[in-house]
Amino acid sequence: MGVIVVTGIPGVGKTTVMKEAAEGIDIQFVTFGTVMADIAIEMNLVKDRDEMRKLTLEQQKELQIKTAEKVAKIDNVIVDTHCTVKTPKGYMPGLPEWVIKKLNPTAIVVVEADPEEIYNRRSKDITRNRDPDSKEKIAEHQQMNRAAAMTYATLSGATVKIVFNHDNAIEDAVKDVAPVLK
Secondary structure, eight states: OOEEEEEOOTTSOHHHHHHHHTTTSSOEEEEHHHHHHHHHHHTTSOSSGGGGGGSOHHHHHHHHHHHHHHHTTOSSEEEEOOSEEEETTEEEESSOHHHHHHHOOSEEEEEEOOHHHHHHHHHHOOSSOOOOOOHHHHHHHHHHHHHHHHHHHHHHOOEEEEEEOOTTOHHHHHHHHGGGGO
């Protein structure tokens, strides 16, 4: 199976979908951002994960490289991450060349939902400190992710699977992603 990358914008439910889809399969689940945040906290760059998007591009690149090196050592893994990271200066690739080539995934799963569903999920999530986004900006971010996913596939030879995680339909999303995990 190798490395499977799962992506989606904040609030789409990518972690929920993939953890449920991977239930009972011998595969590790790693959140790229958590590993990256742990390294950033160790380096005294941030106090929590939500501060990372405000780091300089150089700092983020250094963290991405360190994280990719650590994660690349794991076999049969689902890597939960973001195709793009929205920063105050614009979109930054979540899996730039130096990361995607180290991970060398066999598949990239892009989890999406309707912008209104994501907007509503975010407004109810008090566990995170996210920047506010309009439904139009959420749709734009999902379009950026699709473009980035195909670029990453070009660099790695991975397939790209788009899975929809609509409200009250997680079973459909899990069923749709199942072939990727075989």
